[in-house]
Amino acid sequence: MSRFTHFRFPAAADADGRVEATIEIEAAPETVFFETRDAVLQACNEAFAALTVLPSMRVGNDIQIEGPISDAFCSNFDVICDIYRDWLPALHRIHLVGGERLPKKSTQQRGVGLFFSGGVDSSYTLLKHKDEITHLIVLGGFERSSLQAGRFESAANSVRSVARELGKTAIVVQTSLRTFLASYRLPWGPVAFGAGQAAVAHLLSAHLARVYMAGGHTYAHLLPAGNHPLLDPRWGTETLQFLHDGLEADRLGKVRRIAQDERALAWLRVCGHPPAGALNCGRCEKCLRTMINLHVVGALERCTTLPHEFDLRSISQLEVVNINHQVYFEQNIRALQGSAADRRIARALQRAIHASGRRRAIRRTAQAVLPGPYRFLRRMVRGGETAQKEGEAFGRW
Numbered sequence: 001m002s003r004f005t006h007f008r009f010p011a012a013a014d015a016d017g018r019v020e021a022t023i024e025i026e027a028a029p030e031t032v033f034f035e036t037r038d039a040v041l042q043a044c045n046e047a048f049a050a051l052t053v054l055p056s057m058r059v060g061n062d063i064q065i066e067g068p069i070s071d072a073f074c075s076n077f078d079v080i081c082d083i084y085r086d087w088l089p090a091l092h093r094i095h096l097v098g099g100e101r102l103p104k105k106s107t108q109q110r111g112v113g114l115f116f117s118g119g120v121d122s123s124y125t126l127l128k129h130k131d132e133i134t135h136l137i138v139l140g141g142f143e144r145s146s147l148q149a150g151r152f153e154s155a156a157n158s159v160r161s162v163a164r165e166l167g168k169t170a171i172v173v174q175t176s177l178r179t180f181l182a183s184y185r186l187p188w189g190p191v192a193f194g195a196g197q198a199a200v201a202h203l204l205s206a207h208l209a210r211v212y213m214a215g216g217h218t219y220a221h222l223l224p225a226g227n228h229p230l231l232d233p234r235w236g237t238e239t240l241q242f243l244h245d246g247l248e249a250d251r252l253g254k255v256r257r258i259a260q261d262e263r264a265l266a267w268l269r270v271c272g273h274p275p276a277g278a279l280n281c282g283r284c285e286k287c288l289r290t291m292i293n294l295h296v297v298g299a300l301e302r303c304t305t306l307p308h309e310f311d312l313r314s315i316s317q318l319e320v321v322n323i324n325h326q327v328y329f330e331q332n333i334r335a336l337q338g339s340a341a342d343r344r345i346a347r348a349l350q351r352a353i354h355a356s357g358r359r360r361a362i363r364r365t366a367q368a369v370l371p372g373p374y375r376f377l378r379r380m381v382r383g384g385e386t387a388q389k390e391g392e393a394f395g396r397w
């Protein structure tokens with residue numbers, strides 16, 4: 001017997017610019033909100049189908065649609081499900097049912113959006129398409145750091161200041177979508193955040209005819225990811241095009257482009273754990289990786305948002321948590337073969353890769369030999385972190 005996901009949403013945002021949807025996937029209804037003062041949110045079936053596709057696949061529900069839904073979106077939906085199932089075989093095959101399939105129409109003049117965090121990928125895409133892009137979208141409640149009280153303001157203020165400087169419109173959206181998706185134990189980085197961005201883009205469809213999603217991989221190193229060239233274009237409708245960007249440049253190439261622009265060196269925000277009031281901590285893996293990138297291209301001293309020095313010990317103690325990280329580390333190692341000092345940094349990165357590999361092997365052995373005590377110890381160490389909920393069920397990458 002089929003089970004169904006249902007959602008209900010208001011016809012228009014309320015006076016505070018808030019759209020709150022009620023979603024029924026399992027027994028108890030849940031609410032997910034989106035709120036912005038910078039744009040008019042247009043609630044639509046495409047947004048909530050994108051938001052609920054992964055949780056519905058997780059539990060095996062078809063998605064019940066009421067009212068009109070884009071014909072183009074429906075045509076792509078099966079392929080979106082196929083891609084997710086190939087990445088996460090534990091997910092179920094589902095369908096969109098009901099609704100009235102119609103081509104979307106728009107006569108409005110609309111702009112070109114970019115999901116912009118201030119990081120390397122989205123900064124590169126902004127500089128590359130800066131004459132075309134009209135709106136910079138930043139999401140509170142999206143990155144893990146923005147879930148903490150007071151951590152999102154610096155990021156949002158920075159994006160507003162970039163938008164002012166470049167003559168763009170900033171759209172700051174607060175949302176609870178990450179918390180909603182996390183409750184279904186979906187891996188955020190490798191998969192789920194792209195569906196969340198797609199939902200937000202559809203809510204902004206009164207303002208956007210096209211939206212860029214900046215990817216983190218190159219043609220040579222494509223891996224499952226929330227933003228992916230096979231997936232991103234399939235979120236579109238007849239009137240809203242999704243474009244994946246950045247496949248031609250590796251991280252060093254992107255940083256080299258960013259280093260040509262002093263403004264970008266003053267807005268760069270890569271950190272997942274910034275202290276209150278700051279854009280970057282200067283100590284975590286992403287900060288150190290980017291500082292090494294900037295050092296390689298000779299621009300670290302000109303970057304005003306990261307420290308200008310790093311020590312080899314901190315680098316050799318970095319955790320290489322997945323194949324994504326290892327690709328980034330190896331790019332830096334290949335580029336650090338010039339001076340003796342650079343080769344020392346490369347050796348520290350190599351030590352981090354080897355030590356992380358040894359730790360992963362020990363964890364895999366412990367998990368296989370003593371699964372019960374391993375899970376208990378892991379819970380004790382990590383507590384109830386969102387990351388654990390998001391990733392543990394699908395520890396494929």
Ligand SMILES: [Zn+2]
Nearest residue numbers: 271281284287
């Ligand atoms: Zn950091």
